[in-house]
Amino acid sequence: MAERGFGRIVFLSSVSAERGGGVFGGVAYSAAKAAQLGFARALARELGPAGVTVNSVAPGLIDTDITGGALPDERKQELLAGIPVGRVGRVTDVADLIAYLCREESAYSTGATYDVNGGSHIH
Numbered sequence: 211m212a213e214r215g216f217g218r219i220v221f222l223s224s225v226s227a228e229r230g231g232g233v234f235g236g237v238a239y240s241a242a243k244a245a246q247l248g249f250a251r252a253l254a255r256e257l258g259p260a261g262v263t264v265n266s267v268a269p270g271l272i273d274t275d276i277t278g279g280a281l282p283d284e285r286k287q288e289l290l291a292g293i294p295v296g297r298v299g300r301v302t303d304v305a306d307l308i309a310y311l312c313r314e315e316s317a318y319s320t321g322a323t324y325d326v327n328g329g330s331h332i333h
Contacts, residue, residue, distance in 0.1 A: 216261055216262075216314065216317075217257070217260070217261065217262035217263070218262070218263050218265075218311060218312045218313075218316070219250075219253065219257070219262065219263070219264040219265075220264075220265055220266070220267060220308050220311045220312060221246050221247070221249075221250045221264070221265070221266040221267070222266075222267055222269075222304075222308070223243045223244075223246050223247055223250075223266045223267065223268045223323065224239070224240075224243040224268055224269060225268050225269065225270040225325065225327050225330075225331055226239060226240045226243050227240060227243035227244040227246065227247050227268060228244075228247075228268055228323070228325070228331065229331060243268075246266065247266050247268070247323055250264050250265065250266045250321070250323075251264075251321045254320040254321035255321065258320055258321075263311075263316065263317060263319060263320035264320055264321065265311050265316075265319060265320060265321070265322050265323070265324065266322070266323040266324070267304060267307055267308055267311070267323075267324050267326060268323050268324065268325050268326070268327075269299060269303075269304050269326045269327065270293075270299060270325070270326065270327025270328065270330050270331065271289055271293070271298050271299060271327070271328075271330070272298065272299040272300070272301060272303070272304060272326075273298045273299065273300055273301070274301060277298075286298075289330075292330050293327070293328040293329065293330040294328060294329035294330070294332070295328035295329055296328075297328065298328075299326060299327065299328060303326050304326050307324055307326055311324070
């Protein structure tokens with residue numbers, strides 16, 4: 211049996227790709243992020259036999275320097291009301307998942323999109 215490589219690719223997408231729009235960004239942003247999800251799945255099929263996994267992370271509302279001052283308090287409270295865990299996401303919530311997906315322990319996970327949104331888009 212040929213030795214398989216070890217590789218991890220993780221795309222950073224957005225909840226906007228899955229819901230057709232988000233708090234920020236418009237049609238072009240959502241379309242680009244959705245294309246990224248499709249590309250990641252196709253790449254996972256193509257690279258899987260070589261031992262390379264490909265996954266995507268789709269964050270929801272995350273407290274960053276971009277979102278920090280851009281939301282009026284009233285709008286932020288409306289958004290928080292729809293997040294079951296009751297808070298805005300932290301950068302570390304996203305970074306920790308990406309770090310896991312880059313580790314050997316995630317070797318059997320490929321072609322998946324991981325939502326990091328506090329449950330705000332439970333389907």
